[in-house]
Amino acid sequence: MGKYRVHWCYFPFRKLTRNFRRCSPSKRTLIIAILCLGNLLFLVLKVGHLEQPRSRRSNEEQKRRTRGEHHLDGELPATSDLQTQASLEVPTLFNVVYVTLKFKRLKPANIRGTIRPKLRKKVRRKTVDPTITQRKRFSVEGEAGQVNRSTGLKTSRNGGSLVDFSSKSYNDGTDPHFSSIRIYSEMAPPWFSAQDVNSMRFLGNAKVLRIKEIPRLDAPSLMIFEGADMDRLVSQKHVNRNNICGGQCGIIHCSVGSTEVFAFHLDRVLGINRTIPAVSRKFGFLNDGQACQVVLWDVLLYPKDLSAGPATVMMTWREYQNSLTQRCWQKNVNPKSNSGCSSIYHTEWSKLALFDFLLQIHSRLDPSCCGFRPRQENMCVQPGRHDVCKDQENIQLENIVHREHDLRHLVFTNNKGSFDPDEDNLDFRLLEGIKELPEQAVSVLRNRKLREKLLQSLFLDQMYWESQGGRRGIDKLIDVIERRANILLTYINAHGIKVMPMND
Known part of the structure; x- marks a missing residue:
């Protein structure tokens, strides 16, 4: 009996499938499309029916938020709970207090790897004495030893005007607890000596005790400041010899074209070591x-x-070229008496030529600007200065400086260079007669390490870094030096200049 019931239930489905197979393909497609459309319509109606309670719940929750009725556990109560809660909200006593809960503003998460800025103490700037601000450029006046009590300005016997700030509240804008020389690691870059680091820290951080202006013959006057003695770098026997500086001092250069700081770092990076710290x-x-x-x-x-x-x-220029030909004092061999050699080692001229070419310093080897078209800021623009190029052999070299106790080595002073990007107006006269160049300096140029080392070196001087416009301004200066370095390397290959070690 059960078998017949199963057969009776299966018979209509079997008959439908048989009729469906007998239909034409177009009718089959139509039937399938109708069934799919009906199924889709059923699903749409079902989903819409389910969304209505959710929208009602969200509207009710939004109303509670506007009224301040929030559930701290984040769950919505059931409808029965809502009814009981509504009945409980009716006050039965007169001392009922309604409390509205508000969301507490959360602090942002502490993200790992972030560096919090250091809290720096703000420095309160003191007002500078108006008598000092009026004397931005001190002039020599009065008789020897005369003291002006109202301004604190006095003139010394050697003609220099002296300003003593020992009794005044002097503030040059520097924080005594903050160093402008940024050395964050245990050691400074290897091209700086310990004496270089001490000198830089003195120049940048030392308290100024007094300032004086010293006139010079046929040269602009020098502005010198004396700082508090930190680690004395000059022996006392040299200090007592003159009355210019009683301890450690620094020469102030406020001219626009001064490149002393960049020249100092370039000199140390190349391993020449002939400039004075700045x-x-x-x-x-x-x-x-x-x-x-x-x-x-x-x-x-x-x-x-x-x-x-x-x-x-x-x-003169002729004597200079003759000393290059004679290779004076090379390998410590004494030159002949009639050789016309000076007291300077032969290798010193090679270092000077390379250094002056990269910075385009003309004041030493080409003071009359005979090797290029002079610019408006050059000293040789003065009337009659450039005319002496007609007799180049007798042009006098200038600013060839050495120390009193060291007659064999040069000292590069007054390093006023040029960062003119014009590569067609370089002074190749600075390289004339040079047959050898220092290996250490040329290796830095060839290995493409100049930019990396200069950035690392110049970063130490925070004041100079910021005054040049930060990284962008420093990169522009290095771009000019790198292009000149490439031209110099091409010149070395074209003229067969030897690269040899020139250690002291």
């Missing part, structure tokens, strides 16, 4: 508070007196 520093009463470049005072450069000038080598 940093940037601000003085509230000079240059409208803008950064000035400060060079360490070296008393050994002035054996007699500052007014007489540093110890220099007097020679």
